[in-house]
Amino acid sequence: MTDETETTAPDSVARDSHEHLSRDFVRTVLDLVEAGDVEAVREKVEPLHPADIADLVELTPAEQRQPLAAAIAGLIDGDVLAEMNDWVRDELIEALDPHEVADIAAELDTDDAVAIIEDMEEEDQRAVLRALDPDDRAAIEEALSYPEESAGRLMQRELIAVPEHWTVGDVLDYLRGEEELATDFWEIFVVDPGHKPVGTCALSWILRTPRSVAMGDVMKREQTLIPVGMDQEEVALIFQKYALISAAVIDDSGRLVGMITVDDVVHIISEEAGEDALLLSGAGEGDINEPVVDSYKVRVRWLIANLGTAMVAATIIGMFEGTIVKMVTLAALMPIVAGVGGNAGTQTMAVTVRALATNQLTQSNTMRAIRREIKVALLNGVTIAAVLGSGVGLVFQNPLLGGVIATAMLANIVIAGCAGVLVPLTLARFRADPAVASSVFVTMTTDSMGFLVFLGLASASGLTG
Amino acid sequence: MTDETETTAPDSVARDSHEHLSRDFVRTVLDLVEAGDVEAVREKVEPLHPADIADLVELTPAEQRQPLAAAIAGLIDGDVLAEMNDWVRDELIEALDPHEVADIAAELDTDDAVAIIEDMEEEDQRAVLRALDPDDRAAIEEALSYPEESAGRLMQRELIAVPEHWTVGDVLDYLRGEEELATDFWEIFVVDPGHKPVGTCALSWILRTPRSVAMGDVMKREQTLIPVGMDQEEVALIFQKYALISAAVIDDSGRLVGMITVDDVVHIISEEAGEDALLLSGAGEGDINEPVVDSYKVRVRWLIANLGTAMVAATIIGMFEGTIVKMVTLAALMPIVAGVGGNAGTQTMAVTVRALATNQLTQSNTMRAIRREIKVALLNGVTIAAVLGSGVGLVFQNPLLGGVIATAMLANIVIAGCAGVLVPLTLARFRADPAVASSVFVTMTTDSMGFLVFLGLASASGLTG
Numbered sequence: 001m002t003d004e005t006e007t008t009a010p011d012s013v014a015r016d017s018h019e020h021l022s023r024d025f026v027r028t029v030l031d032l033v034e035a036g037d038v039e040a041v042r043e044k045v046e047p048l049h050p051a052d053i054a055d056l057v058e059l060t061p062a063e064q065r066q067p068l069a070a071a072i073a074g075l076i077d078g079d080v081l082a083e084m085n086d087w088v089r090d091e092l093i094e095a096l097d098p099h100e101v102a103d104i105a106a107e108l109d110t111d112d113a114v115a116i117i118e119d120m121e122e123e124d125q126r127a128v129l130r131a132l133d134p135d136d137r138a139a140i141e142e143a144l145s146y147p148e149e150s151a152g153r154l155m156q157r158e159l160i161a162v163p164e165h166w167t168v169g170d171v172l173d174y175l176r177g178e179e180e181l182a183t184d185f186w187e188i189f190v191v192d193p194g195h196k197p198v199g200t201c202a203l204s205w206i207l208r209t210p211r212s213v214a215m216g217d218v219m220k221r222e223q224t225l226i227p228v229g230m231d232q233e234e235v236a237l238i239f240q241k242y243a244l245i246s247a248a249v250i251d252d253s254g255r256l257v258g259m260i261t262v263d264d265v266v267h268i269i270s271e272e273a274g275e276d277a278l279l280l281s282g283a284g285e286g287d288i289n290e291p292v293v294d295s296y297k298v299r300v301r302w303l304i305a306n307l308g309t310a311m312v313a314a315t316i317i318g319m320f321e322g323t324i325v326k327m328v329t330l331a332a333l334m335p336i337v338a339g340v341g342g343n344a345g346t347q348t349m350a351v352t353v354r355a356l357a358t359n360q361l362t363q364s365n366t367m368r369a370i371r372r373e374i375k376v377a378l379l380n381g382v383t384i385a386a387v388l389g390s391g392v393g394l395v396f397q398n399p400l401l402g403g404v405i406a407t408a409m410l411a412n413i414v415i416a417g418c419a420g421v422l423v424p425l426t427l428a429r430f431r432a433d434p435a436v437a438s439s440v441f442v443t444m445t446t447d448s449m450g451f452l453v454f455l456g457l458a459s460a461s462g463l464t465g
Numbered sequence: 466m467t468d469e470t471e472t473t474a475p476d477s478v479a480r481d482s483h484e485h486l487s488r489d490f491v492r493t494v495l496d497l498v499e500a501g502d503v504e505a506v507r508e509k510v511e512p513l514h515p516a517d518i519a520d521l522v523e524l525t526p527a528e529q530r531q532p533l534a535a536a537i538a539g540l541i542d543g544d545v546l547a548e549m550n551d552w553v554r555d556e557l558i559e560a561l562d563p564h565e566v567a568d569i570a571a572e573l574d575t576d577d578a579v580a581i582i583e584d585m586e587e588e589d590q591r592a593v594l595r596a597l598d599p600d601d602r603a604a605i606e607e608a609l610s611y612p613e614e615s616a617g618r619l620m621q622r623e624l625i626a627v628p629e630h631w632t633v634g635d636v637l638d639y640l641r642g643e644e645e646l647a648t649d650f651w652e653i654f655v656v657d658p659g660h661k662p663v664g665t666c667a668l669s670w671i672l673r674t675p676r677s678v679a680m681g682d683v684m685k686r687e688q689t690l691i692p693v694g695m696d697q698e699e700v701a702l703i704f705q706k707y708a709l710i711s712a713a714v715i716d717d718s719g720r721l722v723g724m725i726t727v728d729d730v731v732h733i734i735s736e737e738a739g740e741d742a743l744l745l746s747g748a749g750e751g752d753i754n755e756p757v758v759d760s761y762k763v764r765v766r767w768l769i770a771n772l773g774t775a776m777v778a779a780t781i782i783g784m785f786e787g788t789i790v791k792m793v794t795l796a797a798l799m800p801i802v803a804g805v806g807g808n809a810g811t812q813t814m815a816v817t818v819r820a821l822a823t824n825q826l827t828q829s830n831t832m833r834a835i836r837r838e839i840k841v842a843l844l845n846g847v848t849i850a851a852v853l854g855s856g857v858g859l860v861f862q863n864p865l866l867g868g869v870i871a872t873a874m875l876a877n878i879v880i881a882g883c884a885g886v887l888v889p890l891t892l893a894r895f896r897a898d899p900a901v902a903s904s905v906f907v908t909m910t911t912d913s914m915g916f917l918v919f920l921g922l923a924s925a926s927g928l929t930g
Binding site for chain 2: 021023026027049051055058059061083085171172175176178184185186202203204206207208209210239240241242243244245262263266267269270271273274276277278280281282283286287288289292293295296299300302303304306307310311313314315317318321324325328329331332333334335336338339340343344346347348349350351352353354355357358360361362363364365368369372375376379380383384387388413435443447451
């Protein structure tokens with residue numbers, strides 16, 4: 001409900017064609033910060049959208065962030081912090097006094113306030129909570145009492161709930177009379193005397209209905225209710241599946257305790273969907289703002305696991321040293337069998353992990369998915385085996401060698417297809433995140449089996465005499 | 466605006482705890498289909514949400530889909546089709562008569578109608594368009610004139626736009642009087658006489674404002690406008706960044722031509738974020754409903770590319786056959802150096818691709834990101850090299866061999882870190898999708914360099930005499 005006369009087109013100098021801040025703009029601002037020209041800095045930054053101010057701070061090198069933050073103090077409000085990368089935000093907040101953090105948190109909806117406070121050290125968190133007024137403190141403390149990444153953390157308590165017997169006119173009068181309302185809401189919840197939801201009403205229906213009609217006659221009785229303890233990933237999938245704009249959150253006794261809106265869910269959808277590529281590679285959260293040491297700790301653990309699986313493969317090769325000595329060409333060719341097999345396994349694994357993450361792969365269609373992947377693997381295997389086998393046979397003028405590598409390649413691609421679908425499915429069955437551990441097992445299988453089948457066949461076929 | 470008396474809690478038998486259809490439910494329905502008990506099938510399926518009916522069809526094996534579709538004819542309406550997986554939907558639609566498709570399309574918003582029609586064969590598409598009434602046909606033909614995956618395809622033309630001088634009362638009267646309105650909308654656009662957007666007004670603001678106030682005083686003048694030709698991925702990023710519920714779409718002359726709502730964007734956010742893992746593995750769209758032959762075509766191309774890079778690595782090994790013959794243990798150890806290096810490269814690559822996709826990595830912070838990855842690589846490299854080098858030195862009672870493999874491992878992890886960040890950045894600079902081709906180049910680098918450095922050092926160090 002603002003009537004500022006901002007221009008319709010956002011500041012075109014600040015953004016490049018891809019809707020992110022241009023390099024020149026960032027550089028200009030940082031030069032002004034360095035020159036100590038606080039007024040010019042504020043003039044540049046003030047017209048930006050909170051999300052762009054957050055981006056500006058993120059794009060600023062770590063050592064210049066505090067001077068920038070000092071120059072634009074007051075412009076970094078709750079909305080800006082809510083948009084900011086976790087790592088960068090925590091760094092800024094650590095530099096603030098608990099009272100300043102409390103002032104920022106007080107002006108936000110519960111969910112955004114919680115997002116800012118939940119990652120603080122416990123001691124700092126307590127200091128901030130003490131500095132809040134009792135109502136805000138109670139709301140935030142309650143939210144913090146729910147598990148991390150649950151609907152209770154995600155919801156805001158600010159919402160509109162009205163009794164069923166109210167008319168549309170009653171609702172309009174109530175809304176026009178209330179000063180202290182959640183600023184943005186998209187539906188009105190209808191509740192019974194026990195504050196349990198009985199229906200929901202999109203604002204557009206209210207706008208189109210005469211004042212005299214009762215809410216009970218406008219509302220839709222079927223609605224998707226989110227239990228307060230539900231994991232945020234499941235909340236995101238439900239919002240996506242039922243195309244929700246907002247949804248009521250209920251406690252264990254079915255009472256309405258909060259509301260989740262789609263804008264709070266959108267970044268979770270994106271994070272959860274995007275993290276598969278990172279998890280599959282063992283890069284953890286993979287945030288480029290994460291401190292180097294944290295990235296190192298996550299990644300090195302994974303590399304050590306991979307070192308272990310590589311040792312298994314090396315041991316298998318070691319068993320065939322006699323064969324390799326007789327025909328050293330095998331040493332040059334064996335990584336092809338293992339590598340291409342590894343790639344085929346990764347493909348199947350990526351498809352399976354994604355299908356599991358989007359609830360497309362359930363117990364009802366598991367067998368079908370396995371058969372499907374084996375068919376694809378057979379087609380791929382025959383093609384690659386034919387190309388590789390005939391190539392090797394011709395180049396080395398050795399049809400038997402060509403036959404051995406073709407057979408090994410086909411076998412390893414089929415093994416890879418099976419591992420690529422069975423490993424994630426098994427992990428999911430045991431309630432482990434298939435994105436986290438699948439690649440270690442799949443790669444170990446394709447490497448070991450690739451070497452074993454190829455060298456084993458070479459030895460058994462009499463190729464090496 | 467429904468007043469059906471459906472229960473608040475959705476049919477608990479149909480769904481399991483994870484909000485997808487239970488295996489028992491799917492099996493029961495399919496058994497009833499097989500038994501030909503159409504009435505019982507419809508009784509089971511009718512209470513389901515359209516998204517759940519879509520899921521049911523997807524979870525049904527291909528050969529039973531047509532009998533199921535026949536049994537629940539009429540229940541598979543536009544809303545169900547709009548929720549359905551592309552492959553499954555196309556299969557169902559192919560079995561329908563153009564007039565039936567036209568009937569379904571006519572009841573949908575433009576964006577959903579376009580989604581159903583755009584993938585049809587051109588001839589069938591023309592037949593459906595002919596069967597539509599002229600208004601619907603014009604709207605859909607216009608939408609189809611915009612490039613695929615652009616805002617023009619995504620938008621709906623149904624929206625509410627009012628002049629600035631109207632009062633809130635005028636808007637309420639207008640909305641209450643109109644029969645033919647977009648059923649769900651979340652903001653009202655204010656336009657000038659040339660139909661150019663001048664402001665926007667969330668419905669909650671209108672509800673809270675007295676009838677006499679002019680729209681020009683309620684609306685917010687700053688709004689994010691989406692050009693009709695903008696790529697859907699960018700649309701999704703903008704919705705995410707500015708937490709939008711809906712946004713106005715404008716044509717080249719700045720006139721309001723449509724509206725995009727967040728529920729149409731949510732699945733794009735999820736798809737675009739989730740596809741990185743699939744693209745990095747070369748699995749294409751990676752949809753488990755894709756026909757086997759299509760999956761084969763996409764994946765085999767990638768495997769052949771990987772076969773090529775594996776040949777490069779094999780050639781490098783071939784250059785060192787003399788060295789390997791002298792010390793065959795090298796053949797067993799060399800895949801460790803290449804494999805762990807490949808993993809380190811994949812980690813950095815996944816992080817870089819994700820940062821590029823979320824606009825977190827821009828020209829402003831490229832150099833910082835590169836330095837950061839090199840630091841992480843050095844830490845990882847030193848750790849892994851120490852573990853591997855001392856292990857190999859001890860096991861083989863050969864400190865020189867330990868030193869050689871440690872040095873090669875450190876070098877390859879640092880090379881992997883550089884390749885993992887530079888390859889995606891270079892591809893992005895040339896406007897190629899970094900997720901599509903990065904792994905081929907990164908793997909080729911880590912494999913080739915791993916073998917080259919390890920075998921080269923082994924040869925040069927005098928290890929093999």
